[in-house]
Amino acid sequence: MATDTSIDSARLLREQYKDGSNLSARIRLHQRFSTNRYGQMRWMFDRIQLPDNARVLEVGCGTGLLWRGRPQVPGGWRVILTDMSDGMLRETRASLTQLGHSFSYMQADAQAIPFRDESFDAVIANHMLYHVPDIPRALGEVRRVLKPSGVCYAATMGLANMKEMDELAARFFSIPRMTESTARFGLESGEAYMRGAFSEVKLERYPDSLVITEAAPLMDYICSMRVRTRVSDEQIAALRTHVENEIAKHGEIRMTKDSGLFIARR
Template structure:
């Protein structure tokens, strides 16, 4: 089964708890060249107001909320859930038991909530993991109030292209990488969400990475084990190449291509 949407692998290995996702978030946090904090920019697009009810599917470590905790309007009621109970527990720690949040573990394909409950529903970087994406989008639409908005951020085809080229050059044991954006990316989001919503808007975020710490890059790569497979010694060779690149050029540049998709 494709590891991207193998719910058993995702729950028991990749997202059993927050450490692997955190290694990836850290790389972006430390080496992004755009000074705007991505999760703050994303939060602005949600246009949250007092007393709204908000649902986040596949909340991961709760990075969106960690980055914006000081900005949340009063009276907000935020329900966070994830397929992985370990992730939901890590998110609870992230928001320090703030009483505006409640948590559960659930599958986005079968939401345990009545219809027309939430003014905003968020599904960031998670729809590509869901086996039946259309079923999940139908469910996310069902729990939105009329006039409510879905935010379902994702990557584009070209996201981190230089890193993928490096992986293919240095001993990946298969000759293709799992393609997240082919399942749900900025290019096909209008078609996928458009089956269930009248309007879809894609808003790209212009950014890149300039990585100056080879160890942080290999921690990112290791965090994908199970999705990316290596022959023995390949990662060490790759790290040496990045060390040399940093020594001679000051850093390793990687393009990013990511953004918010809004649907209503």
């Protein structure tokens, strides 16, 4: 039975991802200030090793970042992008049309994937499993729709990821963390879930960090997060002043990044 807390978090999740605006604010910070200029999505795309003709499913595709700026998607790949948010999918479809590759789109919950058993060569679940209420069920669904030779790619963050944000949260918002995502399905906690569903699991980390030289994109990032619903305008204003002062004094704010990709086989 759904509890008040689970209803509340489902509502906040729907609100957070009703369209691509919140996610895009966070992507912008990473795109502008990440020190590893190769790009995490390009690095992930390199790891998707499939034959020229393959069926690929992405669950929780968000704004379709993995596929943007990727003219090399093989023409023989049939790629189906799914997300639980219809608003997100609408924006993604509009932005990917320029790419020239023919993607398919479908609204779907990763916990009940609307496709036949053993019908995909790859299933991608990037930075989304920590949002899913029943993670073993979602991974069971991913396994079910994968062909016996199929591969699951699941990206997430480690506990150290942007730990400096949690120090700011503790100091200015009197809460221990800005996000609980990595505790639910992170590089540390995710492995046991992956091993519960797959017989072979490999983890690759992407080395990176942030050197942020402008206050506004960092504040946009923070205000795009769910934590914004729990803090006052005064708390945000105090944090903004602190961030502006730090950047004026030191020229930058540095943050740790810790993210990686599970690559799993049935």
